[in-house]
Amino acid sequence: MFLYQGVPVELEFREYRFDESFPFIALLDGQFTFPKPSPTLSFLHFHNCMEIGICRSGSQTLYVEQRRMTFQAGDLCIIPPYAMHITQQEAGCGEGADCEYLYFIPELLLKELYPEQFPPEMLWYKYMDYENIFHGGDCPEIWSILQNVLTEAKNASSGYTYAVRGLLQMFLIQMGRILSPGSQEDTTGYYRRSSLFPAIQYIGQNYAGRILVRDLAQMCGMTPSAFSRSFQTLFRQTPASYLRMVRLQHACDLLYSTEKSILDISLESGFASVSNFNRSFLEQYHRTPRQWRNAKRSVQKKDLKHSLFTV
Numbered sequence: 001m002f003l004y005q006g007v008p009v010e011l012e013f014r015e016y017r018f019d020e021s022f023p024f025i026a027l028l029d030g031q032f033t034f035p036k037p038s039p040t041l042s043f044l045h046f047h048n049c050m051e052i053g054i055c056r057s058g059s060q061t062l063y064v065e066q067r068r069m070t071f072q073a074g075d076l077c078i079i080p081p082y083a084m085h086i087t088q089q090e091a092g093c094g095e096g097a098d099c100e101y102l103y104f105i106p107e108l109l110l111k112e113l114y115p116e117q118f119p120p121e122m123l124w125y126k127y128m129d130y131e132n133i134f135h136g137g138d139c140p141e142i143w144s145i146l147q148n149v150l151t152e153a154k155n156a157s158s159g160y161t162y163a164v165r166g167l168l169q170m171f172l173i174q175m176g177r178i179l180s181p182g183s184q185e186d187t188t189g190y191y192r193r194s195s196l197f198p199a200i201q202y203i204g205q206n207y208a209g210r211i212l213v214r215d216l217a218q219m220c221g222m223t224p225s226a227f228s229r230s231f232q233t234l235f236r237q238t239p240a241s242y243l244r245m246v247r248l249q250h251a252c253d254l255l256y257s258t259e260k261s262i263l264d265i266s267l268e269s270g271f272a273s274v275s276n277f278n279r280s281f282l283e284q285y286h287r288t289p290r291q292w293r294n295a296k297r298s299v300q301k302k303d304l305k306h307s308l309f310t311v
Helices: 140-155 160-178 188-195 197-206 213-219 224-235 239-257 262-268 274-285 289-296
Strands: 002-004 007-014 024-027 043-047 050-057 059-064 067-072 075-079 085-088 098-104 133-135
Touching: 007 197, 007 239, 024 140, 024 160, 050 067, 050 140, 067 075, 067 133, 075 140, 098 140, 140 160, 188 197, 188 224, 197 213, 197 239, 213 224, 213 239, 224 239, 239 262, 239 274, 239 289, 262 274, 262 289, 274 289
Parallel strands: 007 043
Antiparallel strands: 002 007, 024 098, 043 085, 050 075, 050 098, 059 067, 059 085, 075 133
16 A cells, blocks of 8 residues: 555556557446445556546546545546546445546557657647546537547447547547646656556566566666656555555455455465465455455445455
């Protein structure tokens, strides 16, 4: 865990893998669930692509980096790649929200249109200091464009991929016009985090094996000391702490979704021994793996991919 606004939270990297022919994902109504209401923030995640949320009804709390906002009916939320964030229903805040989400990497989605250089006017999404929530009534053109994107994604009619590309190109242009020049001053956060992506990606795919800091640093073109400093600054924990957290998150997935033994799960998750696994798990979740499994089995989850293993 690391400290976020003085509170210990978990951090997860979600790598969205896109179809090369159409690098775009839509999470439509009914395809995911929000985590249960929680009195405290305990989880954040980040990913390799832009996220756009459209809220139709209800209300949620949105955390992005150091900001805390209300995401409610009629709002759009725009999350840049690699920004730490979470949307959650908080206890005592009434009904949850009815939302849908779009995920894509603009330069990848529009690569055929801009094979050599992506227009600078459309790179605003890499700036992490703009407002993340926009009310649809204040930007009706943007709201209309995204509603049309969702309609195309739901119907998937002939030629819809071309329609989605065209609509999202228009979205990027219009948002570039809306954002003031003052909100497009510094892409340092984006580029510093993206420079660590090879290491994050490697950890996510090879967490069960032996991973050395010097190898991760080499993947990112850094010295081990520079890599460790950069990782600590950007993610507020050491590479070793992050690796341990990834292994425990994988163990939670196996504990919940399989009947494998604690020993097998510990080895499959990359722990040298079951005693080390039990000790690490108890320290992180304040209960043993068996206790965690028994408690979580009593809670029905809709889709493991979009469920959060919080305590």
